[in-house]
Amino acid sequence: MKNSTELIGLPVISITDGLEIGTVKSIVVNPEKRSVDFIAIEHEDWQTSVRAIPFKKIIGLGEYAVTVEQSSAIIDLNEIPLANQLLNRKIAITETKAMSKKGRLIGEIKEYYFNEDSGLIEHLEIESAQDRGYLKAEMVITYGKDIIVLEEAAYSSFQSSLFDDEPIIEVEKQNEGVTLLSQIKDKQSSLLVGRRLTSDVKDDKGIAILQAGSELTKADIELAQRKGPAVFAKLATSVN
Template identity: 45%
Template sequence: MKKSTQISGLPIISILDGNQVGKVKSLVINPDKGSVDFLTIEHEDFQVSVKAIPFKKVVGIGEYAVTVDSESAVIDLNEIPIANQLVNKKIKITNTKVMTRKGELLGEVIEYFVDQDSGHILGMQLKLTDKEVALSSESVVTFGKDIIIVKEDATSFFLNSVDELEEKEVASAEIADLIAEIPTAQVASSMEDEEVRALKEKQIELLVGKTLTKDVYDKNGNIIFHEGTILTTEQIQKAQEEGPGIIVELSMNVEA
C-alpha cells in the first residue's frame, strides 16, 4: 500500500538500460474502476504532448523510484482517447469533499492509498471537524471531480488509523492466497482430505465474524448473503460449497 504522495515525484527508471524516463507528475484516476490507471510523466523533452505510463506496465514502486521494463512503456495520451478522457476528467481525490448519498457532508480527503501492484484505490484518510479517520473505498459510491459520494452508513465503517486499511488489505490477500491453494475437483481427488479441510478451516478462521459490505449473489444471480450480514461458520461453509468465486466475493467485501 502506497500513499499518493509517496508516488508523485518519484523518478521513473527503465530496467532495460537503467535510464531515467522522467518523474511521476500525477496519478490519473479512473473513477468508474476506483483505480489509478496511468502515471503522467514530467520530463523536459515532453513539452508538446502529455506522456504517461499505464499502471499495468509498472514493474514496481519502491521508496526511491518507479520501475518499468523499458522506455517502450511510455505512451502519448493524445493517441489514446480513453486515457486522454480520464486526464481531462481531472479526478484528484485529495482535497475533495466527502458527502453521503443523502447529502450529509462528512469531511475532506487529505490523502488516499493505492495498491502498488494493481493500482486499486484501497481507501482514504479524511479530515473531519474534530479528528482524522480512514475509510475503505468499499464505501465509495462515486469518485467525482468536486465531491466524493459515499454510502449513507459510511460513518459506521470509519477506521481509527490508516494502518487498519493495510491490515484489511493483508487479510484479503491471505484469503486470496488460500483460495488459490484450494485445488480443482480433479486435483483434489488425489490429495489428502485433511489438507483440503485444513485450508477451508483457515478460510473460516479469517472470515468468521466479519460483516459484509455488499450483497453477494450466486452464479445464477440469486442473492445468497445480504449486505450487513455478520458471517457465521455455517454461512462460510455454504459459500465454500458454492465455489471459490463466492469466497473471493466474501473476502473482498467484508469489514472487521
C-alpha cells in the same frame, strides 16, 4: 499499499535501457474502475505533449523510483483516447469534499491508498470537523471531480488506522506485500543479469561495491538491492 503522495516527483527508470526517462507528475484515476490506470510523467526535454505509463506496465513502485522494463512503456496521451479523457476529467480525489448520499458533509479526503499490484483504490483518509481517520473504499458510491459521494454508513465507520479491525487480513496483506516485493526484485534481476557496468556503483558512504566493466550476476544485483533504493537506482542506470 501505496498512497498518491509517495509517488509524485519520483524518477521513472527503464531497467532495460538503464535510463531515467522522466519523473512522476500526477496519477490518473479511473473513477468507474475505482483504480489508478496511468501515471503521468514529465521530462525537461518534452515541450508540449503529456505522456504516461499504463499502471500494468509498471514493474516496481519503490521508495526512490518507479521502474518499468523499457522506455517503450511510455505512451503519448494524445494517442490513447481513454487515457486523455481520464486526464481531462481531473479526478484528483485528494482535497475533495466527501458527502453521504443523503447530503451530510462527512469531511475532506486527504489521501488515498491503492494496491501496488492491481492499482485498485482500497482506503481513503478523511478529515472531518471532529476527527481524522480511514474509510474502506467500498464505501464510495461515486468519485466525482468536485464531490465524492459515500454510503450513509460511512458517517460512523471511521477507523483510527488502516487495519484497525482486520488483524488477520493485515497479516495476510503483509505476506502478500513480501511476495510482491520478491516478485519485483526477481523481475528486476532477470532484466539486469549479464549486463555490463559502464561506471562504478558506490554505496551511501562512497565506497565502490561494484566495478565498471564487470558483468552483472544475480548476487551483484541482490547486493545493490540490499544497499538501498538509491544504490540500486545507480546500478540500473549504469549498464550498457
